[in-house]
Amino acid sequence: MILIRLKGGLGNQMFQYAYASILAKKCNLPLKIDTQFFSLSKDMVGVTQREFELTVFKNRYQIATLNEINSFTELSFYNKIKRKLGFNYPKKHNEGSRLYQDEDYKLKAPVYVNGYFQSYKYFLGYEEFVKKIFHFSTxxxxxxxxxxxxxxxxxxxxxxxxxxxxxxxxxxxxxxxxxxxxxxxxxxxxxxxxxxxxxxxxxxxxxxxxxxxxxxxxxxxxxxxxxxxxxxxxxxxxxxxxxxxxxxxxxxxxxxxxxxxxxxxxxxxxxxxxxxxxxxxxxxxxxxxxxxx
CATH class of the missing domain: 3.40.50.11350 (Rossmann fold)
Known part of the structure; x- marks a missing residue:
């Protein structure tokens, strides 16, 4: 599973969802989204309150449950052992730079990604795929x-x-x-x-x-x-x-x-x-x- 934390307004959400959709496509795995930011932003100082806006596009979105989110943010004893032994486990990946990073497409699932991913380079070779995701219906x-x-x-x-x-x-x-x-x-x-x-x-x-x-x-x-x-x-x-x-x-x-x-x-x-x-x-x-x- 690929899980993406969404935040910001419509444009920011589109960057994040497009990147995560391509990553999920590369991994041939389902994509789920964490929408907690939109309820938490109501109480954040200096943060413009936002809503989940991607519903303007006719995609089927899978909203992650709290248990699914916690499986990445609060590792179980079993997954802590897997991490210690060097086996694959649910990882959390934070964007390390505002520049395009090749490593962002080399992640091993399951992974929970958090960042803005604001670069046209993330979409190179996937332009038609992204345009299909964000098709407006007149x-x-x-x-x-x-x-x-x-x-x-x-x-x-x-x-x-x-x-x-x-x-x-x-x-x-x-x-x-x-x-x-x-x-x-x-x-x-x-x-x-x-x-x-x-x-x-x-x-x-x-x-x-x-x-x-x-x-x-x-x-x-x-x-x-x-x-x-x-x-x-x-x-x-x-x-x-x-x-x-x-x-x-x-x-x-x-x-x-x-x-x-x-x-x-x-x-x-x-x-x-x-x-x-x-x-x-x-x-x-x-x-x-x-x-x-």
Whole structure:
């Protein structure tokens, strides 16, 4: 058995589940998930409360029982003897680095894995497998989003994700993540509109009033998307992935929207500095063909 501890928002959960799904496939073993974080996060200081969000995809998830989790975290006397004698036993593997590690795919089951696994390199050779896992069904869209999807697909569109929310209001989160500034977005827009000055800019943000005020001077056709909130937020990821090109924030949410974008001619712009806390930065997160600013 492969067991993965899920944490964070939808984008983070997707990184973790994709990595663990590939590991389970390699080992030809069932995958189970530990969802305890989502109940525990309610009482965690400095942690944004999250919910298990992967149900937006039509996968069959096996939730680990407390006994199954404890079999890794609290070894039985029998498994302690196996460990002492050098035999295989239920192990707990914590991600050792924010960089891609070959060792993360050489683990011997049964194993309980914990980490973020935020690197495109984990998916190399398994791109179609991962895209199948994270396939959005447009059948679940309401009339407003169906109409918006048609507008997005009929024009040359650039999705622009401006994440503010807890990146602004929570000092600890701001010190860790930081914000993509206006200069980043303007430079990114300049790069992607160079060959098509009339591209439609599709803004996605949790602070639409700020975005409208900040970018109102731009002459391009503009669409501001702010109606998909709460349990409907995943619809923004779907819509972003259907745009011609993407400008992402330092957010795993829009990273996935860009990665899932199936346009063979897509251009993606990403921030060169992902974290304000530079000790957390990774060089393995952004695919080489994306433009970094």
């Amino acid at each position: 059948d679940d869209l309401d009339a407003k989003n169906i109409s918006l999807l048609s507008r997005i697909e009929e024009a040359n569109t650039i999705s622009i994700h401006v994440r503010r929310g807890d990146y602004v209001t929570d000092l600890n989160i701001n010190n860790t993540h930081g914000l993509c500034d206006i200069e980043y977005y303007m430079a990114s827009i300049d790069v992607l509109t160079k060959d098509n000055a009339n591209s439609t800019l599709v803004f996605f943000s949790d602070d639409s009033d700020w975005v409208k005020k900040t970018f109102s001077h731009l002459s391009n056709p503009k669409i501001f998307v702010n109606h998909n909130t709460g349990s409907h937020s995943w619809k923004d990821m779907l819509l972003m992935s259907k745009c011609s090109h993407n400008i992402i924030a330092n957010s795993s949410f829009s990273w996935w929207a860009a990665w899932l974008n199936s346009n063979s001619e897509k251009k993606v712009v990403a921030p060169k500095q992902w974290f304000a806390d530079q000790s957390r930065n990774t060089f393995d997160l952004i695919p080489k063909e994306w433009i970094q600013i």
